Amino acid sequence: MNGCACWAEWELPQPSHMHVHPVQMLFTFSTRCTHPSHNIVSCYSINTKAVQCLSTSIRITCIPPYRRAHKRTVIPCLSKSLALVPRRAPPGAAPVVTFTMPSMPSAAPRAPKVFGGNEVARPRLSNLTYSGSLERFKHGDLTPVIGREFEGLQVTELLSAPADTIADLAVTISERGVVFLRGQDVTPTQMKDLMLRLTQVAGSPSSSGLHVHPLTEEGSELGDQISVISSEKQKKGGGLTHQLSDVSRFASSGWHSDISFEPVPSDYAMLKIHTLPATGGDTIWASGYEVYDRLSPPLRAMLAGLTATHDATFFLDEAARLGNPIRQGERGSPLNQGKALTAVHPVIRTNPVTGWNSVYVNKGFTKRINGVTKDESDVLLAYLFNMVTQNHDAQVRFRWRQNDLAIWDNRSTWHCATYDYAEARAGDRVCSLGEAPYLDPAATGRREALGP
Numbered sequence: 001m002n003g004c005a006c007w008a009e010w011e012l013p014q015p016s017h018m019h020v021h022p023v024q025m026l027f028t029f030s031t032r033c034t035h036p037s038h039n040i041v042s043c044y045s046i047n048t049k050a051v052q053c054l055s056t057s058i059r060i061t062c063i064p065p066y067r068r069a070h071k072r073t074v075i076p077c078l079s080k081s082l083a084l085v086p087r088r089a090p091p092g093a094a095p096v097v098t099f100t101m102p103s104m105p106s107a108a109p110r111a112p113k114v115f116g117g118n119e120v121a122r123p124r125l126s127n128l129t130y131s132g133s134l135e136r137f138k139h140g141d142l143t144p145v146i147g148r149e150f151e152g153l154q155v156t157e158l159l160s161a162p163a164d165t166i167a168d169l170a171v172t173i174s175e176r177g178v179v180f181l182r183g184q185d186v187t188p189t190q191m192k193d194l195m196l197r198l199t200q201v202a203g204s205p206s207s208s209g210l211h212v213h214p215l216t217e218e219g220s221e222l223g224d225q226i227s228v229i230s231s232e233k234q235k236k237g238g239g240l241t242h243q244l245s246d247v248s249r250f251a252s253s254g255w256h257s258d259i260s261f262e263p264v265p266s267d268y269a270m271l272k273i274h275t276l277p278a279t280g281g282d283t284i285w286a287s288g289y290e291v292y293d294r295l296s297p298p299l300r301a302m303l304a305g306l307t308a309t310h311d312a313t314f315f316l317d318e319a320a321r322l323g324n325p326i327r328q329g330e331r332g333s334p335l336n337q338g339k340a341l342t343a344v345h346p347v348i349r350t351n352p353v354t355g356w357n358s359v360y361v362n363k364g365f366t367k368r369i370n371g372v373t374k375d376e377s378d379v380l381l382a383y384l385f386n387m388v389t390q391n392h393d394a395q396v397r398f399r400w401r402q403n404d405l406a407i408w409d410n411r412s413t414w415h416c417a418t419y420d421y422a423e424a425r426a427g428d429r430v431c432s433l434g435e436a437p438y439l440d441p442a443a444t445g446r447r448e449a450l451g452p
């Protein structure tokens with residue numbers, strides 16, 4: 001059904017107060033949305049058995065007329081009285097039961113009913129709205145499903161911009177997957193500042209900050225939270241991804257989503273490339289929303305109940321080989337510490353900013369789908385990885401110019417570097433941490449949410 005993520009739940013009177021006796025009799029309850037943009041009645045059919053089963057609660061899903069405008073609203077917005085009327089009652093018949101729902105504070109944060117997630121790292125906001133503040137900058141979409149490029153928008157300007165501009169940036173990145181800002185005059189410290197603002201305005205948990213990569217050396221030149229991306233470093237090992245230590249001759253072996261081996265992985269990442277080969281060194285991103293949308297409903301339903309184990313034990317080997325100790329203290333979240341670079345996450349993940357589902361396994365770090373046999377896991381993972389690498393119409397390839405900067409949403413995209421050059425290539429990367437990954441069972445894919 002085209003239900004949105006907007007829902008409200010009230011405690012119903014005890015079943016004894018509800019004079020709903022006839023077993024299996026169908027009822028329709030309807031209620032009017034009081035939110036200004038939802039002037040539609042939402043109807044649901046339930047039977048008495050279902051009422052009795054639920055006994056103290058009913059869940060109502062709202063189908064709004066303006067899906068785009070509305071889908072970002074999370075305030076419980078249904079009217080307070082509810083009447084249960086037998087569906088085939090004679091015209092004018094009185095409701096079988098009428099009751100008034102206890103009022104709920106409209107901004108009351110409710111623990112979402114989700115699969116996965118963690119109390120310590122839940123998103124503070126969901127379904128952000130785009131206010132249009134970035135429209136004044138020259139921009140264009142690079143493909144229909146992923147990537148938007150801006151010209152003339154400087155990170156330094158964003159640093160002093162009002163919060164709704166930063167929220168618009170977050171929505172744009174989360175909807176388009178990756179955003180490119182050409183020609184940036186920005187220092188690593190300013191990159192960190194913007195990253196912190198972005199993640200906070202986008203509603204990341206208060207326990208999440210900027211990531212400290214387990215391979216970042218203590219006292220490193222640009223600080224703990226900047227990772228230096230460098231072809232020279234990569235040649236020696238110790239790069240952030242393990243493409244060159246991998247024996248595969250497929251360039252696509254490097255597809256990954258940053259730091260998914262952490263219990264609280266990245267929401268956003270920012271990379272500026274300042275040193276470039278004459279040609280080559282492009283980066284490719286792919287849309288996790290689009291891959292989710294291309295799965296059949298039965299496969300989606302199966303994957304929605306599964307988790308996968310993400311593992312970066314190879315970083316321990318790399319660190320040992322280089323003689324560098326791994327960072328075992330808090331790596332940006334109290335949930336990310338210690339030596340075990342491994343985490344279990346839902347295979348399908350909801351992005352809190354857009355409310356859209358994405359596939360969340362990646363070739364770089366995901367080793368095993370849990371709860372199925374190893375053979376099934378191998379087949380499923382190979383299939384999902386192929387969906388990323390073989391659907392070039394779900395990808396965007398970016399040709400860097402000096403000092404270009406990319407910001408992407410790691411919850412709903414993958415990316416892959418291209419090692420097709422001999423000269424030096426280098427840049428700085430910052431990664432912020434979001435929420436512990438979760439799946440909201442009421443969430444839909446991007447295409448369904450946007451409508452035809």
Ligand SMILES: O=C(O)CCC(=O)C(=O)O
Nearest residue numbers: 229258271282283417429
């Ligand atoms: O070097 C690149 O193109 C991408 C590096 C990367 O994976 C990252 O910055 O997260």
Ligand SMILES: [Fe+2]
Nearest residue numbers: 256257258415
């Ligand atoms: Fe990466």
